[in-house]
Amino acid sequence: MNKQPLAASVSVIVPAMNEAENLPHVFATLPDWIDEVILVDGNSTDDTVAVARGLRPGLRVVTQTRRGKGNALIEGFQAARGDIIVMIDADGSTNGREIRSFVATLLNGADFAKGSRYAPGGGSDDLSPIRSLGNKVLTGLTNLLYGTRYTDLCYGYNAFWTRHLDALDLDCDGFEIETLMNVRAAQAGLVIREVPSHERSRIHGESNLHALRDGWRVLRTILRERGHGSAVTAQAQVALAK
Numbered sequence: 001m002n003k004q005p006l007a008a009s010v011s012v013i014v015p016a017m018n019e020a021e022n023l024p025h026v027f028a029t030l031p032d033w034i035d036e037v038i039l040v041d042g043n044s045t046d047d048t049v050a051v052a053r054g055l056r057p058g059l060r061v062v063t064q065t066r067r068g069k070g071n072a073l074i075e076g077f078q079a080a081r082g083d084i085i086v087m088i089d090a091d092g093s094t095n096g097r098e099i100r101s102f103v104a105t106l107l108n109g110a111d112f113a114k115g116s117r118y119a120p121g122g123g124s125d126d127l128s129p130i131r132s133l134g135n136k137v138l139t140g141l142t143n144l145l146y147g148t149r150y151t152d153l154c155y156g157y158n159a160f161w162t163r164h165l166d167a168l169d170l171d172c173d174g175f176e177i178e179t180l181m182n183v184r185a186a187q188a189g190l191v192i193r194e195v196p197s198h199e200r201s202r203i204h205g206e207s208n209l210h211a212l213r214d215g216w217r218v219l220r221t222i223l224r225e226r227g228h229g230s231a232v233t234a235q236a237q238v239a240l241a242k
Contacts (some may be wrong), residue, residue: 009035010103011082011162015064015072016090017042020051022203026088027055029096039090040064040076048090069156070177074170077162086159092203093126094157101195102159111164111190114150114182115157121196122152134215138222142179145226148186150194153179154218157197164190176217183225 012034016023030037039052042064053059062079064072077085084106088094098115105113117124127135131154139153156178160168167188172180185192 006033006103007107008083008103008161009081010084010086010099011036011038011080012086012088012096012099013038013040013073013076013080014052014088014090015040015042015069015076016044016048016052017064017072018044018046018048019090020044020047022090022092023048023051024055025092025203026090026094026096027052030056031096031099034099036060036080036082038062038076038079040072042067042072066173068173069175070170070180071173073177077165077170080162083162084159085162085165088157093200095198095200098157098195098197099159101197102157105193105195106159106161109191110193111161112181112185112192113159114152114185114192114194115155115197116150116152116194117155117197117199118151119194119196122198124199126199126201138179138215138218141219142183142222145222146183146186148182148192150182152194153182155197155199157199159195160185160190164188172221174217176221179218179221180225183222187225 012030014037016039037056038060040062041049049061062075064075073087084103086099086102088096102113116122135154139150142148142153143150158181168181168184170177170180
């Protein structure tokens with residue numbers, strides 16, 4: 001995939017708050033064949049928006065109306081015009097060069113491409129032992145309750161066909177949005193394939209993630225959604241994109 005047209009248009013959603021120092025590194029990794037980049041600004045007090053516009057003249061900016069990563073992503077999804085939506089982080093932890101693998105997985109038949117640091121070829125420079133343990137426990141619980149075969153529940157590098165937004169019916173504001181997407185994609189019977197991804201450490205600044213607080217919100221989401229829906233027979237599979 002070079003600059004030639006793809007069979008589908010691609011929108012990349014980048015939620016950001018005070019990430020002016022990191023955006024040059026993030027945008028430098030984005031493929032030139034992407035059709036649309038949407039920055040969802042969480043009312044930054046630094047030069048996040050100005051830096052982003054300077055780096056990418058065709059950038060679209062959405063100003064977040066509430067707070068939280070979940071709300072930022074939802075507002076970005078609603079603004080997207082592409083056939084495919086890819087979600088990446090603005091802190092440099094997700095590598096835009098991997099977008100090719102996510103898009104290829106969708107073009108090869110998947111409805112939802114789920115990034116995994118634990119799939120063969122994936123990895124992380126940032127996972128602490130406590131976060132890794134918590135993720136494994138929550139991933140195991142999700143697989144038990146929903147009949148899925150995820151390897152990495154709490155990772156936000158995902159891509160999906162825009163037409164499935166109604167099926168996902170996203171309605172949360174916090175970091176638990178990633179879990180909500182994974183659970184509802186499974187409940188909707190979407191074809192889910194995992195894509196190996198390597199998480200890098202944040203380049204500048206500090207994360208807003210709080211392991212205990214956000215872990216509790218993820219757990220509540222898993223249990224609440226199980227009460228509203230049912231287990232699925234379709235299972236997530238690891239797709240090694242080429």
